[in-house]
Amino acid sequence: MHPLNVLGDPVRRAVLEHLTAGEAPAGEIAGVVGGRFGISHPAVSQHLRVLREAGFTHVRAQGQQRLHSIAPQGLMAAAEWLEQFRPFWSAALDRLGAELARKV
Helix, strand or coil, rough: CCCHHHHHHHHHHHHHHHCCCCCEEEEHHHHHHHHHHCHHHHHHHHHHHHHCCCCCEEEEECCCCEEEEEHHHHHHHHHHHHCCCCHHHHHHHHHHHHHHHHHH
């Protein structure tokens, strides 16, 4: 699956945002993200699986818990794909900066 297809889903983005605070158990993620979107724990588990298979997260077992954390591979793949468009937004931001400086 293309990295942007993975990131295109708001539930998966919310999972990644939750994981920016650090490693979290699947049950916690399902409670927080599932509650926010009104979806079941099994539905959140499917999103966790997609993130793991696409290289966006790691999972490790600790006793009976499965702890999820952010993995760099998926994010790097998305960043690499987006890099080809950098000249378009860089040029626009440069023009905006010049216009703002001119008006000050």
